[in-house]
Amino acid sequence: xxxxxxxxxxxxxxxxxxxxxxxxxxxxxxxxxxxxxxxxxxxxxxxxxxxxxxxxxxxxxxxxxxxxxxxxxxxxxxxxxxxxxxxxxxxxxxxxxxxxxxxxxxxxxxxxxxxxxxxxxxxxxxxxxxxxxxxxxxxxxxxxxxxxxxxxxxxxxxxxxxxxxxxxxxxxxxxxxxxxxxxxxxxxxx
Numbered sequence: 001x002x003x004x005x006x007x008x009x010x011x012x013x014x015x016x017x018x019x020x021x022x023x024x025x026x027x028x029x030x031x032x033x034x035x036x037x038x039x040x041x042x043x044x045x046x047x048x049x050x051x052x053x054x055x056x057x058x059x060x061x062x063x064x065x066x067x068x069x070x071x072x073x074x075x076x077x078x079x080x081x082x083x084x085x086x087x088x089x090x091x092x093x094x095x096x097x098x099x100x101x102x103x104x105x106x107x108x109x110x111x112x113x114x115x116x117x118x119x120x121x122x123x124x125x126x127x128x129x130x131x132x133x134x135x136x137x138x139x140x141x142x143x144x145x146x147x148x149x150x151x152x153x154x155x156x157x158x159x160x161x162x163x164x165x166x167x168x169x170x171x172x173x174x175x176x177x178x179x180x181x182x183x184x185x186x187x188x189x190x
Contacts, residue, residue: 006044008034013056014063017102019095022053022109022117050114053106057117060102061124065131072135077184080135081153084128085177088161089170097168100161128154141187149187153180 012034016025027041027049045051064087071083091099107121129150136146156176163172 005034005036005040009036009041009044009052010055010059012036013052014060014102017053017056017060017105018091018099021105027052050117053114054116054120057103057106057120057124061120061127065124065127068128068131068135072131072138075135075138077132077136077139077141077188078181080132081177081180081184084132084153085157085173085180088157088164089173092161092164092170092173097165100165101158104158104162125154136184136187139188141184141190145187145190149183152183156180 009030012030013025016029016033020029030036030052031038031041041052045055064084067083067087068080072080088101103121103124106117111117129147132150132153133143133146136149137143141149157173157180160173160176164170
């Protein structure tokens with residue numbers, strides 16, 4: 001039972017949380033989706049579903065952040081916003097609006113008995129904000145403003161993703177990204 005099985009289970013959990021949520025995803029679903037050996041889930045995640053969810057949130061956060069970082073390397077905040085939004089657009093359309101953000105899915109279902117899930121989600125959101133704020137700062141936006149603008153980008157895109165699922169349409173995401181790009185450009189020229 002190697003790390004390949006563990007990684008497949010983490011990726012599968014993140015994928016399933018996007019569509020079914022935390023509560024709607026059972027260990028048996030993760031085993032079936034990942035193709036991992038049945039007994040391996042308890043071997044790799046002795047802390048149970050909470051431990052698996054924490055790892056899935058970490059994985060999803062790092063995966064998306066890598067895309068934002070790659071786009072931000074060019075120094076163009078609009079490209080970083082496009083990378084962030086582009087991922088969600090692809091997920092929404094490909095899933096026919098059934099899938100959303102696994103980080104949000106786990107966040108809204110966090111319980112008092114599992115505060116580590118909220119901490120893992122906050123860390124993922126913070127990473128995205130830090131990456132976007134750094135890109136904005138490198139483009140000339142003052143630090144305090146770049147942090148607020150980065151938080152607004154994350155909050156607006158996550159909210160737009162939820163609206164897209166409700167409306168079965170990408171227009172909310174398109175509207176939000178148009179405004180975010182305008183705000184970002186204005187912040188650079190201020």
